[in-house]
Amino acid sequence: MLKAGAIIFWLLVWEVASLLIGEELFLPSPAGVLIRLAEIIWLPGFWSSIAFTLVRIMLGFLLSVTVAMALAVLSYLSRPAELLIEPLVKVVRATPVASIVILTLVWISSRNLSVIISFMMVFPIVYSNVLEGIRNTDHDLLEAAEVYRIRTIKRIRYIYVPSVLPYFSAAVKAALGLAWKSGIAAEVIALPDGSIGERVYEAKIYLSTPDLFAWTLVIIILAFLFERFFLLLTRLLSRRIEG
Numbered sequence: 001m002l003k004a005g006a007i008i009f010w011l012l013v014w015e016v017a018s019l020l021i022g023e024e025l026f027l028p029s030p031a032g033v034l035i036r037l038a039e040i041i042w043l044p045g046f047w048s049s050i051a052f053t054l055v056r057i058m059l060g061f062l063l064s065v066t067v068a069m070a071l072a073v074l075s076y077l078s079r080p081a082e083l084l085i086e087p088l089v090k091v092v093r094a095t096p097v098a099s100i101v102i103l104t105l106v107w108i109s110s111r112n113l114s115v116i117i118s119f120m121m122v123f124p125i126v127y128s129n130v131l132e133g134i135r136n137t138d139h140d141l142l143e144a145a146e147v148y149r150i151r152t153i154k155r156i157r158y159i160y161v162p163s164v165l166p167y168f169s170a171a172v173k174a175a176l177g178l179a180w181k182s183g184i185a186a187e188v189i190a191l192p193d194g195s196i197g198e199r200v201y202e203a204k205i206y207l208s209t210p211d212l213f214a215w216t217l218v219i220i221i222l223a224f225l226f227e228r229f230f231l232l233l234t235r236l237l238s239r240r241i242e243g
Contacts, residue, residue, distance in 0.1 A: 008075045024156060030209045030234070036210040037217055045194065053114065053196040057183040060118025063177065067119075068126035069168075093124040101186045108188035114183040114197075121182040122175040125167070133167030134160060162238075169234050177231075178228060180223040 011030050016030040028036075033174020042044055075082035092100075097117065104116050137160055196215060203211035 020179075024211055025095040025207060032210055033213040033217060037214040038141055038210065040214055049196050050218070050222065051196055052192075052194045053183065053187065054226075055114065056114040057118045058226070060115040060183065061122055061179045064122035064175075064179075065126050065172070068123045069130050072127050072130035072134065072157070075131055082131075085126055087149055089124045089127055092120050097182045097185050098189065110192040113186045113190045113192065114195070115188040118179040118183045121178045125151035125175040125178070126171045129167040129171035130164055130241065137211045165234065165238050167228065169200040172230050172234060173227065176227040177223060179180055180219060180226070184219055 014030050018027045021027045024032060071085055073132060075085055100120060101117060108116060153168060184197050187195040188201050191198050191201055200212060200215050203215060
């Protein structure tokens with residue numbers, strides 16, 4: 001209820017600001033944006049643009065999560081591996097998205113750029129959180145598992161995984177939004193044909209502010225649904241392990 005009230009409050013602020021400015025070019029009203037969104041849904045290429053961007057950002061995110069988890073485990077098991085990976089993580093975390101986009105365009109096609117950018121932006125977050133989760137595993141439980149000679153697979157399932165899951169969930173929540181923002185930013189710069197980024201850029205070029213807001217709303221909705229889906233998967237995995 002409180003969340004709904006907060007959303008209504010900010011929509012009212014938006015509506016009032018739009019009325020005060022009185023110019024759709026600068027700030028369209030919420031109703032105007034929704035009407036425009038209802039119109040562009042039926043335009044040719046709308047759903048294909050969503051599919052184009054969604055598939056690539058999802059692919060980049062999933063690849064990044066998989067690689068980051070594998071390297072976090074490797075770093076936990078091997079100090080030399082951690083020392084080798086750490087500088088790469090720090091460089092990726094500190095480098096601006098625009099710089100990575102421009103550098104990456106030298107080597108790969110713009111059509112797959114959002115995969116690489118999403119991958120690189122998500123990787124440091126998931127890697128650091130998973131590694132921290134492994135390190136904070138209860139040492140008393142590990143010692144007990146050693147004393148009672150519990151098999152490695154059971155140690156992973158009943159000791160390590162429950163310890164890592166809260167860190168992993170926090171990483172996923174933070175990384176999902178970043179994956180979308182960086183992926184769309186990459187598309188706006190590289191302009192791959194048929195992408196959401198291209199539609200956003202076109203709206204900006206033609207000074208179609210309602211279109212720009214409508215596509216931004218689409219991005220927010222997709223990011224929200226994407227986040228809920230993966231957090232639900234994480235909760236289901238947690239319940240399965242605990243059960």
